[in-house]
Amino acid sequence: MSESIQSLLESVSKENRSFPPTPEFAEKARVRSMEEYEAEYQRSIDDPEAYWAEIASELHWFKPWDRVLNEDEKPFFKWFEGGKTNLAYNCIDRHIENGDRNKAALIWEGEPGDSRVLTYFDLYREVNQFANALKKLGVGKGDRVALYLPMIPELAIATLACARIGAVHTVIFAGFSSNSIRDRVLDCGARCVITADGGWRRGQILNLKSIVDEAVEGVDCIQEVIVVKRGHGDPFPCRIKEGRDHWYHRIVQDQSIHCEPEQLDSEDMLFLLYTSGTTGKPKGIIHTVGGYMVYAYQTTKVVFDMRKEDVYWCTADIGWITGHSYILYGPLQNAASVVMYEGAPNSPDNGRFWDIVEKYGVTIFYTAPTAIRAFMKWGEKWPNAKDLSSLRLLGTVGEPINPEAWIWYHKVIGADRCPIVDTWWQTETGGILLSPLPGATPTKPGSATLPLFGIDAAVLDDEGNEQKAGILAIRKPWPGILRGIYGDPQRFKDTYWCKWNGEYYFPGDGARTDEDDYFWILGRVDDVVNVSGHRIGTAELESVFIEHPSVAESAVIGVAHEIKGQGLVAFITVRENATADEKLEKELKDLVIKSIGKFAVPEKLIFSGDLPKTRSGKIMRRLLRDIAEGKALGNVTTLADPSVVETLRKKYQEQ
Ligand code: PRX
Numbered sequence: 209m210s211e212s213i214q215s216l217l218e219s220v221s222k223e224n225r226s227f228p229p230t231p232e233f234a235e236k237a238r239v240r241s242m243e244e245y246e247a248e249y250q251r252s253i254d255d256p257e258a259y260w261a262e263i264a265s266e267l268h269w270f271k272p273w274d275r276v277l278n279e280d281e282k283p284f285f286k287w288f289e290g291g292k293t294n295l296a297y298n299c300i301d302r303h304i305e306n307g308d309r310n311k312a313a314l315i316w317e318g319e320p321g322d323s324r325v326l327t328y329f330d331l332y333r334e335v336n337q338f339a340n341a342l343k344k345l346g347v348g349k350g351d352r353v354a355l356y357l358p359m360i361p362e363l364a365i366a367t368l369a370c371a372r373i374g375a376v377h378t379v380i381f382a383g384f385s386s387n388s389i390r391d392r393v394l395d396c397g398a399r400c401v402i403t404a405d406g407g408w409r410r411g412q413i414l415n416l417k418s419i420v421d422e423a424v425e426g427v428d429c430i431q432e433v434i435v436v437k438r439g440h441g442d443p444f445p446c447r448i449k450e451g452r453d454h455w456y457h458r459i460v461q462d463q464s465i466h467c468e469p470e471q472l473d474s475e476d477m478l479f480l481l482y483t484s485g486t487t488g489k490p491k492g493i494i495h496t497v498g499g500y501m502v503y504a505y506q507t508t509k510v511v512f513d514m515r516k517e518d519v520y521w522c523t524a525d526i527g528w529i530t531g532h533s534y535i536l537y538g539p540l541q542n543a544a545s546v547v548m549y550e551g552a553p554n555s556p557d558n559g560r561f562w563d564i565v566e567k568y569g570v571t572i573f574y575t576a577p578t579a580i581r582a583f584m585k586w587g588e589k590w591p592n593a594k595d596l597s598s599l600r601l602l603g604t605v606g607e608p609i610n611p612e613a614w615i616w617y618h619k620v621i622g623a624d625r626c627p628i629v630d631t632w633w634q635t636e637t638g639g640i641l642l643s644p645l646p647g648a649t650p651t652k653p654g655s656a657t658l659p660l661f662g663i664d665a666a667v668l669d670d671e672g673n674e675q676k677a678g679i680l681a682i683r684k685p686w687p688g689i690l691r692g693i694y695g696d697p698q699r700f701k702d703t704y705w706c707k708w709n710g711e712y713y714f715p716g717d718g719a720r721t722d723e724d725d726y727f728w729i730l731g732r733v734d735d736v737v738n739v740s741g742h743r744i745g746t747a748e749l750e751s752v753f754i755e756h757p758s759v760a761e762s763a764v765i766g767v768a769h770e771i772k773g774q775g776l777v778a779f780i781t782v783r784e785n786a787t788a789d790e791k792l793e794k795e796l797k798d799l800v801i802k803s804i805g806k807f808a809v810p811e812k813l814i815f816s817g818d819l820p821k822t823r824s825g826k827i828m829r830r831l832l833r834d835i836a837e838g839k840a841l842g843n844v845t846t847l848a849d850p851s852v853v854e855t856l857r858k859k860y861q862e863q
Pocket residue numbers: 483528529530604605606607608609630631632633634635636656715716717729731732738741742743
């Protein structure tokens with residue numbers, strides 16, 4: 209067993225409490241008992257093609273598929289090959305035809321308190337008008353379109369408009385810097401960026417347009433920048449570059465409200481979403497239309513037990529995969545009413561989320577453990593001041609949840625009544641793979657419990673033998689699996705399919721199973737750190753630091769953090785003629801903000817004379833972790849110079 213897994217295991221609690229679904233919930237649920245779960249699970253594993261064909265037939269296809277799963281070019285799987293469909297059509301038109309045109313699709317709340325409700329017909333009209341506007345500009349099937357927007361309705365509308373015309377969207381979280389935008393735009397050769405002249409965050413307006421201006425300066429592939437008016441020209445006016453920039457409201461105003469949905473091949477590209485990996489360069493994860501659509505639809509339906517009566521709120525940002533699958537594509541395919549909130553949870557005060565739950569009668573609430581830990585810190589008085597009785601189901605995602613936070617969530621937010629679904633998945637998986645089913649699975653605080661239908665999960669050692677604790681592995685492909693890394697098929701194979709000779713998908717997470725075969729996720733086993741549910745590659749940060757002329761070497765590690773789950777600590781060795789002082793520290797932090805974004809700035813920067821290395825010169829990160837977490841040092845026999853760690857430890861304690 210690898211040392212990192214061993215240290216992860218140590219941190220797992222001996223949690224053994226179990227919470228069965230309440231009879232009231234189970235009675236009405238889509239899957240009502242473990243017997244039902246087990247029977248359907250077995251069926252999905254015994255004959256996945258029949259199972260997925262049945263699910264896919266609940267959706268609209270212009271032309272049925274010829275083949276459910278094609279594994280001929282494994283790991284480049286194809287799902288529903290030959291089928292023609294459109295995801296925006298399945299999210300909108302299908303419900304209009306089924307009589308839900310006047311039902312709320314999006315319930316949007318702006319941070320300053322403004323709000324907008326779009327019915328399914330409103331969404332139809334707005335998506336089509338924008339889709340037509342894009343077409344008029346010349347944007348069409350296969351073109352890559354970058355979106356850099358705050359959480360406003362136009363972000364949902366623009367994403368769906370791309371899906372309607374077959375343009376490939378790549379949403380960039382609005383906390384990323386101009387350099388990050390530029391890297392992504394260049395990597396995928398985007399022809400268009402959609403942004404806004406502002407967006408609210410904790411009472412401040414973000415100047416997104418100027419960040420985009422800086423990002424696309426001199427970038428030849430960009431032909432259009434479309435700007436949504438959200439700011440008020442105050443505090444900064446918005447510069448419009450003639451010929452390149454277009455106001456969103458102007459280009460949509462005369463467009464027809466109808467736009468024929470493009471009949472896309474099931475394996476046409478739907479979107480790219482960039483995520484951090486173990487090397488310096490973020491990877492453009494490819495998802496395609498048909499399989500992703502079916503997987504987002506089905507997982508939303510069973511994990512969230514979703515009905516069209518539900519008022520569903522996922523607090524993620526659409527800039528991350530959670531927002532793609534479980535704000536937009538999953539819930540809209542299930543005809544839910546989806547709440548979307550623009551701003552911060554503590555604006556204007558710590559009770560904002562509970563305000564929103566009460567105001568709209570939210571029935572399903574899905575958030576991240578890091579947010580729950582912040583709510584715990586702020587205290588019960590905030591949720592207790594509001595009526596949360598509309599809630600029937602709670603969910604978490606993004607990182608392991610500690611049992612204390614789980615219990616608090618269950619008791620204070622869920623009034624001991626709402627089941628909690630702890631959902632494990634990734635950008636690459638397209639949708640949830642491990643999760644309780646709320647009407648069936650007895651939950652245990654901290655465990656993502658069991659695999660969903662069609663998911664054959666195992667815990668293995670490096671050689672591929674099943675173990676109680678080791679590395680999580682997924683045996684069979686499922687419809688939502690990534691289809692590749694944009695422009696880099698070799699990296700796709702190396703990253704996900706090399707570990708066990710191509711027999712299993714390798715997600716990069718450690719896990720253990722217990723006596724009920726429940727899965728407990730232990731965190732990453734690679735050099736990726738999960739800060740507040742945001743994935744940050746340590747190599748990505750290290751390559752930023754090394755750009756600074758005073759830095760000779762750096763090593764970045766993740767350490768346990770009370771609220772964020774994990775925080776970042778950077779050890780920096782400066783060059784001989786450079787001074788390690790506060791000025792340099794500030795410069796390095798600014799460099800991270802400029803190169804990646806504020807959310808990636810390490811908690812601590814430690815200037816060190818040297819770093820602990822093996823005799824062959826490899827940095828021993830686990831020793832750095834031991835130092836940072838104040839633990840006894842693990843095995844030091846391979847260390848080239850033992851005095852280095854002692855000096856570092858002293859330094860760390862002084863800081
Ligand atoms: O380490 C796992 C953690 O988040 C990683 C995926 O990050 P990302 O692609 O950004 O997607 C986040 C939202 C799906 C995983 O490799 N992770 C996600 N959900 C959980 C989790 N760790 C433990 N429990 C979870 N429920």
